[in-house]
Amino acid sequence: MTARTLQITIDAADPEALGTFWAEVLGYRQMDPPGGHATWDEALAAMGVPEERWNDANAIVDPEGHGPRIFLQRVDDAKTAKNRLHIDVRAAEGLEGDARMDALEAEAARLVTLGAKRLERFEPAPPLGAGWIVMADPEDNEFCLD
Incomplete structure (x- = not known):
């Protein structure tokens, strides 16, 4: 195929x-x-x-x-629930720790000036977790800065 x-x-x-x-x-x-x-x-x-x-x-x-x-x-109907599928914007590829979170914070600040809303920050949780920030676009569709 x-x-x-x-x-x-x-x-x-x-x-x-x-x-x-x-x-x-x-x-x-x-x-x-x-x-x-x-x-x-x-x-x-x-x-x-x-x-x-x-x-x-x-x-x-x-x-x-x-x-x-x-x-x-x-569409005429408004968003009513959490997205089951969402977009991850890769804004800190290859970065870890404070450098990663600083890059995500800088991108979050830029996106807020474009109309995004900042919803929640998740701190890195070793051994596998790298932090991320949950955002919403101007129509409240959630996406993550990863």
């Missing part, structure tokens, strides 16, 4: 705003519009999509082409 391509889909009240947040977090960019259109607004208008539906979906991509595409889709 051939390996599959992975896409992460996030339900959102505001796909454009949440896509902008995640693009900043991950160093991603907005997916290019189709068919040689200069902007998504131009493409959607050409496709006959009513303007009130232009923010029904959004997609962001890794500019290097290595990471998965992230697709954000508008």
